[in-house]
Amino acid sequence: MTPFWQQDWFWPAIVVIIGLPVVLLVLTEWQSNLQRRGNDLHKIIGLLRNAVVPLIAIFILSTQVTEAVDPKEVTANRIIGTVLGFLVIIFVLNGLNIMLFTNARKGTWREKIPSIFVDIARIVLIALGLALVFKLVWNADVGGIFTALGVGSLVIGLALQSAVGPVIAGLFLLFEQPFRLGDWLDAGGARGRVVEVNWRSVHIDTGNGILIMPNSSLAGASFTNLSRTGGTFPVSTEVTFTTDDPPAAVVALLQRIAAELPQKYPGTTPSAVPMGGAAYSVSFEVRGPSQEGDALAVFRLWLWYAARRAGLGLDGDTTDDFVTDERRDAAVDTIAPTLYLGADDAIALRPVVRLERYAAGETIMRPGVVPRALRFVLSGSVELRVPFEDEQLPASRVEAGDYVGQTALTREVVQTNQVALTEVTVLVVPVEAIDTIVRSSPQLAKDIGAVIDRRHQDVADALEARIAQLRAVAS
Template sequence: MTAFWEQSWFWPAIVVIIGLPVTLLVLTELQSSLQRRGNELSKIVGLLRNAVVPLIAILILSVQVTDAVDPEQLTTNRIIATVLGFLVIVFVLNGLNILLFTNARKGSWREKIPSIFVDIGRIVLIALGLALVFRLVWDADVGGVFTALGVGSLVIGLALQSAVGPVIAGLFLLFEQPFRLGDWLDVGGTRGRVIEVNWRSVHIETGDGILITPNSSLAGASFTNLSRTGGAFTVSTEVAFTTDDAPAAVVGLLQRVASSLPQVIPGTTPSAVPKGGPAYEVSFEVRGPSQEGAALATFRMWLWYAARRAGLGLDGDTTDDFVTDERRDAALATISPTLYLTGDDALALAPVVRLERYAAGEVISTVGTVPDAVRFVLAGSVELRVPFEDAELPASRVEAGDYLGQTALTREAMLTTAIARNEVAVLVVPATALDQIVRSTPALARDMGDVIDRRRHEVAAAVTAHVESQRAPARLDR
């Protein structure tokens, strides 16, 4: 009598009884480790642990206890093996997808492969895997099937040559990848952003709707990828003034407004040229076509306010209902206590002051410049920023009732840049007029000196707070 450990089922059973728990324990720990690190491979390890390994154990046991002469039992084993083959195919496909594409570095060849080719490769692997499963498990003649599919594909390809040709051209376009999702294209004079690319067409958002362009049309025509212009994109627009406005004044105004836009690339110089009559064209460079819309919107809004301050007739309109004698006199009455003015003094000052308005985001004064006037804030809020290294730090705010440009009397450069937080209205008092008031009012000189000292302390505090915040992470690391 043969000992039980010499039976054919003994060692496979031992492998399942001991190996299965150990393998599941190892895979559980590996999956937990990958989940803690946020690795996508944890899902593949979970599939291996929860489905593939247990099914292998079931198949081993089923084969050992099955009577080889029982056709029903053989069919059961083949069904289990087929399910296992399906799971192995899923395991291999998902593993390859994560290893090759999900974790691909930006700019690598794996990241550049179009999704349509990945899908085709996945279909081929599935077909080969299924053929291998049916050949090994069911002894199916897959060679004849593939031969029939090859001949059928050839016949279908010849019959649909005219229809398949554009699709193939589109696939080659995708493989070449002259554009990506998010790129801006100029297709036949229509500009837009690519929002979807599939095997048949490209969807371009133009602002007036979605332009759906077949891949074959793009492959057989010329188009411009506006997002691959070396980091700079030129924005141009036309504006009109009155013919009475001096061209030099208009050109200077357009260049100043354009150069102050936050979207303009630093170091570039906007250009403005007369086009004849009241028309002018202004051009400036931004970082990509995606900033064109925001840059033009900001430019047009700031230009309206700047033209009114300069007394130029944008779009032929020279009127400004904001600048009136009544509003000027009311503003003088508001600031009179600050300047220690009497009624007669305010009347004498009226001819030399002026009202101005600024749009949200506009620069009222820049750091390093010597102001020629003091601006009293009548409405709105102004933020003072101090440049430090490569950033601008918020130092303080100037609200209605306060003023900026206080160093106009001392002829000192500004330590901060003043930017309107919202629409700001100011009363501009020239430094020459303030000099005369200060000579007869020592209290005003003392007040302005206090404001200058306060602003200096605010600048120093902002810089100190920023430096301390940068040092704090370094101390924590140690």
């Protein structure tokens, strides 16, 4: 009698009894590890653990049980083999899809292939795989299947010729890469940012909605990629003043406002030219087309305030209802205690002061200049920023009731950029008036000196903190 360990069924049974739990345990740990790391491959490992491996074990046992007859002739074995073959096909195709396309890096050819081509390839491979399974398991004649697939593909291709054209055009666009997501295009008068590219069309956000442009239209016509202009993007706009405004003053104002825009490309110089009559054109460069809208919005906002401070008639409007004698007199009465003014002194000061307004983000005063006036903040908030290399370090804030330009009394240059954080209203008191007041009120000189010392200390503290931070990073 043959020992049981030499029986044909023994080693296959040992493989299933011992190998199956071990393999399932390893696959479970592998799946858990991938799932914790957020890797999509954990789904494929789950399919292998829950379906493919157990079915392989069942197939091994089933062939051993039916060993008395030809296992290939047993219907149950054929059904199990068919299901197992189908699961293996799904396992292989899904694994390849995740490794090649789902986890593809941005910008690679795999990430740019339209999903429809991946789906079509998957369907064709499944059909071929099933044909192979039926050939091996059921001894089926699969020649007819391949013939049907060929004829069907030809018929479908002819029927969908008009629909396939945009797909092919889209494929060429994806591989040629004349633009990418986020680029700005000017195509046939439509101008906007590319937000989606698929197998059929390109979606362009024009600001007034999403323009759906077929790939065939883009492939058969010329368009301009505004995002590939060598690092800068030109912006121009026209504005009007009055014919009584001096052109030189208007041009200087336009150039100054454009030069201070945060969107302006570093190292470039804005230009402004008269267009004849009351029209002027101003041009400057920004970092890209995406900043054009924001730059123009800020430019027009700041220009409105700056034109009124300069007494120029932007858009032909020379009126300013904000600057009135009543509002000016009330502002003088507000700052009178700070300047130690009596009633008569306050009345005498009214004709020499003026009201100014600044938009949020505007620079009230820049470092390196000697101020010619004290500016008392009536409303809003001003931040003092210290220039340091390519940075602007916040040093302190000036709120309503305080003032800037205190070094006008000592004729020292300003050390900080004085930037309006909100809309700011100031009362401008010329330095000549301050000198006169100080002669009769020495206490005012002491107060201004204390403010100067405090602001100098704020600047030193900001610089010291930043230098210490850089040293800590370097070490």
